[in-house]
Amino acid sequence: MSETSAVKDKQEHVKHYFVDSDQQFEASKMGMWVFLVTEILFFGGLFAAYIVYRSWYPELYLMASTELDAFWGTVNTVVLIGSSLTVAMAIRSAQLNQIKGLIINLWITIGLACVFMVIKFFEYMYKFQKGILPGEYYTYDGIAHEQANIFFSIYYMMTGLHGVHVVIGIGLMLWLVVKAKKGVFSSQYYTHVEITGLYWHLVDVIWIFLFPLLYLID
Amino acid sequence: MSGHHISSAKFLWGIGTALFFLTFVTVAVTWIQIPEPWNVVVAVAIAVVKALIVVAFFMNLWWDSKFNTLLFIMSIAFFLLLIGITLLDTLYRVDPVPSF
Numbered sequence: 001m002s003e004t005s006a007v008k009d010k011q012e013h014v015k016h017y018f019v020d021s022d023q024q025f026e027a028s029k030m031g032m033w034v035f036l037v038t039e040i041l042f043f044g045g046l047f048a049a050y051i052v053y054r055s056w057y058p059e060l061y062l063m064a065s066t067e068l069d070a071f072w073g074t075v076n077t078v079v080l081i082g083s084s085l086t087v088a089m090a091i092r093s094a095q096l097n098q099i100k101g102l103i104i105n106l107w108i109t110i111g112l113a114c115v116f117m118v119i120k121f122f123e124y125m126y127k128f129q130k131g132i133l134p135g136e137y138y139t140y141d142g143i144a145h146e147q148a149n150i151f152f153s154i155y156y157m158m159t160g161l162h163g164v165h166v167v168i169g170i171g172l173m174l175w176l177v178v179k180a181k182k183g184v185f186s187s188q189y190y191t192h193v194e195i196t197g198l199y200w201h202l203v204d205v206i207w208i209f210l211f212p213l214l215y216l217i218d
Numbered sequence: 219m220s221g222h223h224i225s226s227a228k229f230l231w232g233i234g235t236a237l238f239f240l241t242f243v244t245v246a247v248t249w250i251q252i253p254e255p256w257n258v259v260v261a262v263a264i265a266v267v268k269a270l271i272v273v274a275f276f277m278n279l280w281w282d283s284k285f286n287t288l289l290f291i292m293s294i295a296f297f298l299l300l301i302g303i304t305l306l307d308t309l310y311r312v313d314p315v316p317s318f
Binding site for chain 1: 222224225227230231233234237238241244245248257258261262264265268269272273276277282283285286289290292293294296297300301304305308309
């Protein structure tokens with residue numbers, strides 16, 4: 001008898017191969033951390049390229065980074081850190097069963113992520129108009145260095161890949177809003193929110209390094 | 219299980235404020251021209267502190283299972299290995315690949 005009641009006690013969201021909700025939650029979270037390890041090494045390759053070329057052409061980096069607007073870089077840093085804060089608040093809301101607060105915090109996060117992408121868009125557009133394009137498409141002649149295009153290839157690869165992650169994050173956050181409105185999440189079950197939060201914080205961490213390394217070197 | 223740590227709103231705002239402040243410090247140190255190698259060291263050092271704050275208190279590693287911390291440390295270790303071994307090659311080339 002006690003065994004059947006134990007099975008019935010198992011909550012609906014717990015897959016049959018997990019002992020309980022906590023074990024399922026911990027397993028999901030660990031899986032996400034394994035994914036984040038691959039993400040760190042994914043970006044790590046680009047950081048390695050950045051370091052190698054900086055060691056070869058230190059003067060190029062100093063010259064080229066003056067083309068980047070430190071003001072908008074700072075604004076974007078503040079925006080992204082703010083969005084990390086609202087994601088942390090969203091997780092807290094879910095933990096406290098405040099689904100309305102969860103949805104509001106998710107919307108603020110989506111809003112901030114969009115602000116980030118809009119600023120990025122105008123930064124890119126401004127450079128495109130000047131002919132600052134990656135690799136062989138580089139036509140700008142304002143930087144007196146033969147390898148000026150290399151800095152911008154690295155710049156576009158790093159901020160571009162980061163931007164793709166932001167866009168994916170916006171998509172994930174919209175998916176969370178839909179799920180939250182359907183009443184999927186509660187203080188007992190908010191795994192998706194926690195895991196998307198981990199992803200979003202990592203995107204923030206990457207930017208924390210990109211900002212001083214690209215914008216502030218002069 | 220340590221996976222359900224709930225931070226207070228005040229604490230999260232405190233962490234956010236610390237990160238905003240360190241962002242300001244990162245920008246401010248560029249105003250006082252620090253000589254060549256040290257400006258990079260200072261900028262990266264501040265970024266490392268900020269990243270560790272995010273990882274520990276927003277990503278909750280501080281309260282989380284130690285295994286997840288181990289995963290994170292391993293990723294950093296392999297990242298440093300990648301950079302270290304690559305630099306052992308590229309720093310000591312007589313002639314960097316000419317057209318690159």
